[in-house]
Amino acid sequence: MRAKIEHKLRSPVENSMHRLTSDQQKLLERARALAEMVIAPRAAEIDRTEEYPWDNVDALTKAGFMGMTIPHSHGGAGLGYLEAALVVEEMAKVCGSTARIVVEGNMGAIGAIMAYGSEQQKALAARLVLAGDKPAICITEPDAGSAATEMTTRADRNGSGYVINGKKHWITGGGISKLHLIFARVFDGAVEQGIGGFIVINEPPGETKGFSVGRREPTMGLRGLPETEIEFKDIKVDEAMAIVPPEGLHRGFAGLMNAYNGQRIGAATVALGLAQGAFEQALAYAKSREQFGRPIYEFQGLQWMLADMSTDISAARALIHNAASCEEFPDALEAAQAKVFTSEMAIRVTNDALQVFGAAGYSRRNPIERMVRDARMFTIGGGTAQILRTVIATRILGQKLPQTRDGYMNMPRATD
Ligand code: FAD
Ligand code: COA
Numbered sequence: 051m052r053a054k055i056e057h058k059l060r061s062p063v064e065n066s067m068h069r070l071t072s073d074q075q076k077l078l079e080r081a082r083a084l085a086e087m088v089i090a091p092r093a094a095e096i097d098r099t100e101e102y103p104w105d106n107v108d109a110l111t112k113a114g115f116m117g118m119t120i121p122h123s124h125g126g127a128g129l130g131y132l133e134a135a136l137v138v139e140e141m142a143k144v145c146g147s148t149a150r151i152v153v154e155g156n157m158g159a160i161g162a163i164m165a166y167g168s169e170q171q172k173a174l175a176a177r178l179v180l181a182g183d184k185p186a187i188c189i190t191e192p193d194a195g196s197a198a199t200e201m202t203t204r205a206d207r208n209g210s211g212y213v214i215n216g217k218k219h220w221i222t223g224g225g226i227s228k229l230h231l232i233f234a235r236v237f238d239g240a241v242e243q244g245i246g247g248f249i250v251i252n253e254p255p256g257e258t259k260g261f262s263v264g265r266r267e268p269t270m271g272l273r274g275l276p277e278t279e280i281e282f283k284d285i286k287v288d289e290a291m292a293i294v295p296p297e298g299l300h301r302g303f304a305g306l307m308n309a310y311n312g313q314r315i316g317a318a319t320v321a322l323g324l325a326q327g328a329f330e331q332a333l334a335y336a337k338s339r340e341q342f343g344r345p346i347y348e349f350q351g352l353q354w355m356l357a358d359m360s361t362d363i364s365a366a367r368a369l370i371h372n373a374a375s376c377e378e379f380p381d382a383l384e385a386a387q388a389k390v391f392t393s394e395m396a397i398r399v400t401n402d403a404l405q406v407f408g409a410a411g412y413s414r415r416n417p418i419e420r421m422v423r424d425a426r427m428f429t430i431g432g433g434t435a436q437i438l439r440t441v442i443a444t445r446i447l448g449q450k451l452p453q454t455r456d457g458y459m460n461m462p463r464a465t466d
Contacts, residue, residue, distance in 0.1 A: 110152060115137050142321075142326075147273065211286055212286075214282045222276075245302055311382050314380070329359045369392065389428070390429075
């Protein structure tokens, strides 16, 4: 009787495997083997020491998982966001920090540079990422978080280039990344031209004049990656390092955010993997732990909890795979929906997994408590759940809403 029930308890990954092509399945299996054999054994230590996992980066680079989405013409594997998501999920099942490195090595700044960059920019970025560099994307500032368009970092036109001044914070990889994509307000004299993106290389780290890495945040989770301030003082950037989307430098922000939808899918996928990893462990524990003379999965209270967890995970994966099956970048609406749903789902599912373990889940000996802390981040970083709901509402209603900058300017304030 018990054997029959066990046969039916399948993980959602197995349930969705039949939809993958054989190449995608092979990629997933290769990623799973690396995650289980190389990445998983080091995850607790990375969390405890808060050190950047250079060994893991080395293994990811050798396996070809950094720069998978870079086109063949620039030395990459020419894969899409869906393939990158398959690898990210496998890494996140065992180590959230390592999974975020795969995201940034395939889906963030690198996507923008490969889409909009000049040949020189693409070759430069490909060289760094294919050698294991995790690019940093620098948008957020102390006074411009959700309100990213209120950033004050500026790039002033100066002869054949620009001079950048300003301060960013919460930059993932500050102090370890070489390739930086910096968002700045562009000025030609007194005339503002909009927000644009600039490539700045900090190689070797710490030796770029005017580029200084400030305070590191002591974070709740995802501790293998530094989150730091970065200050730019009179950094000279050649014109050739400005990213110009097809609509022009003055439309840089919209173009860059379009590329940034790729990173939102990546963040959602890390949350998905954390949920899947926690779920699989809870499922195994529910089958092995006995109370009242039987395995705890025989109690309906836990059966329904596990059923909801599995349904939540499958729904999130469907949203992500749908958004990731795109031509160039994921659509803004689909990426926002996938990230809102998955980030909130991962908080629920990792917490429920901890509950299945009882006291054993609350112990730091158990990876679940780390996964709960790691999962908490994804309703914040990369656009908060509130902002993404506004992005969704703006698109389904087809109009700018009085929630962000332009609309708010015309609204009476409570203090008026
Ligand atoms: P705020 O904007 O101050 O928001 C505070 C609260 O108000 C939130 O709950 C928010 O949802 C709500 N709120 C704000 N405006 C509205 C509105 N219009 N409607 C409804 N609610 C609203 N940034 C980078 O540039 N590069 C990185 O590499 C990077 N990595 C990060 C890594 C981590 C681990 C974290 C936590 C953050 C990272 N960030 C990074 C920053 C991140 O993108 C910002 O934290 C995020 O955009 C929110 O900004 P904020 O923290 O200033 O919150
Ligand atoms: N995909 C495609 N285009 C986007 C976009 C996205 N995700 N987000 C914004 N844009 C475009 C808008 O459509 C608009 O284009 P338009 O001028 O043709 O209408 C332009 O960028 C400016 O966006 P808008 O929504 O008008 O800006 P705002 O001043 O109201 O500010 C944002 C709102 C964009 C800053 C806010 O929605 C947001 O995303 N905040 C979070 C920032 C973030 O994710 N930081 C992560 C750092 S790692």
